[in-house]
Amino acid sequence: MSAPAPPIHSVAAQTVAAKLGLKLGRPNLEVFASTLLELASADESIVVVTSDSRGSGKLVPFAKALPKQIVEVGIAEQNLVGIAAGLASVGKKVFAVSPACFLTARSFEQIKNDVAYSANPVALVGISAGVSYGALGSTHHSLHDLAALRAVNNISLVVPADNFEASEAVRCAAKFSAPVYLRFGKAPLYDLPEHKFEFGCSRLVRPGNDAAFIATGETVIHALLAAQLLEETDGLKCRVVSVPTVKPLDIDAVRDAASVCGAVVTVEEHMVHGGLGEACASTIIQGNGYKGRFKIVGIPDEYTVPGSQADIFHHYGISMIGLAETVRGLLKR
């Protein structure tokens, strides 16, 4: 039910990606669904709960293969989370799957109380997150979810940047004995360099000390392309750090970037309030103090511009060109 969208990367960006030898993979949602099917086939305690969302969650094959391990609750997100908490409390490894916009807003109190406060180890899966449903409008955007859930005790937040991180995140969540929120988008993603995933750790996708991009989820690729562009055009070596676990944050990596690099730019598919950027800002400021240059790139606090995910990214400078320009501006100051 999504409108046709232009490609997320410009022709110029695709050229840079090709130069880096990056291969286009699948949407993270598909990786989530296939990884979960693989795990659940070997572990019958794994149960998926959906709110009329198995189609958008790419879980139709799961439902066909493992009909006893999927529970449908209908269009009732509060009940989705409550039932998931109850299932987890009697020993099920539960993945509660619903569009991120509804899951984290309508069921916020169930997440806060029934999952996090009661310590029921549910994996909440926010699908079509951020502005994946771009052109459907703000009802279907989740630009608040990281801010809202960062303010809740006892839940980890995982936002994978590519198929590798997505697969690792699902495997990790299946073994986890505490609440976790996983956030997946719909767009096919480039496979990023440096396959390393450790829960709570960031991933150094590209080294460099002139400036640092600290990015999460589907924005990391844009930071990587910008770093390559800046090296070619400006001779700048920019570090790119992917942050799959927004909470707990890799504090050491963030503070290291702030102390070594000439500027820090955070990038996220989320409102600039309360997400990765502000998490990094508070981490840096509460470290040894910081007088360097810092910029949060995300969706500003305004009526989000209408358009597809690609349009919205482009509009707010979440693109190779936009991010390169942000770094140039910061370093000029």
Next chain:
Amino acid sequence: MYTDRQLAYKSLQYRREILSVIKRAGAGHTGGSLSCTDILNVLYNRVLRVTPETFSSPTRDRYVQSKGHSVEALFVVLADQGFFPSKELETLCQYGSHFVGHPTRKVPGVEQNTGALGHGLPICTGMALGGKMDGADFRVFTLLGDGELAEGSNWEAALAAAHYGLDNLTAIVDCNALQITGPTREVMSTEPLIEKFAAFGWAVRTVDGHDLGELSAAFAKPLALGQPSLVIARTTKGKGVSFMENQVGWHHRVPNEEELAQALREIDDALELPSEAEG
């Protein structure tokens, strides 16, 4: 197993302890704790297969108190069941105490953290569903307030529990006809409750929520096969203390010294009857 008279005696003891605990803490939900005392008494002393020793067993029966504000009744009954020494209740609502004003799992015997209304029924629906998936024979009980039924999440769960035919689930409504603002029928009427739940596909029974025999019979087994059970317990808010009964002001009022003394006298007078028959 307790006799009917012994059980009646326990209810009076529980009411005595509830009032004392609330007085000591300087906080509590007096009216609602007294209205659900008999329900909890029957559940823990006659129905639920759970003890401090079996509390971590996957096959134990589950009780989730959705109307979490009546926590004093739950804590007093759990102490009596041996989950913790009743002396610990002296710390209720005090700095650093796990005994806060709503149920938390930090307190032994508490299944789930509740207090925000409309959460117990969805959680218990999940528990009962999990039991069915595993072919386990445990039962799941939750206690709701009548005012609480205005929360929409209850009705989402009511649909799902019937859809999945969860006859291992029993929801009890402590139907004391009052809530903090006034009579439930004036604040937001939920009647006709029987017809509503029946239309949702539940097996429904109405009982006198202070009649231990009627409660015992209603909880003894599921009301029907293939359907969740709803027991509407018609209760009196503030039950057992003349000047608290049916008084909306006693929703969360704490008795002063004089009121506590009079309340305990009334309960002690009532205690004499069943206690004679005990030996």
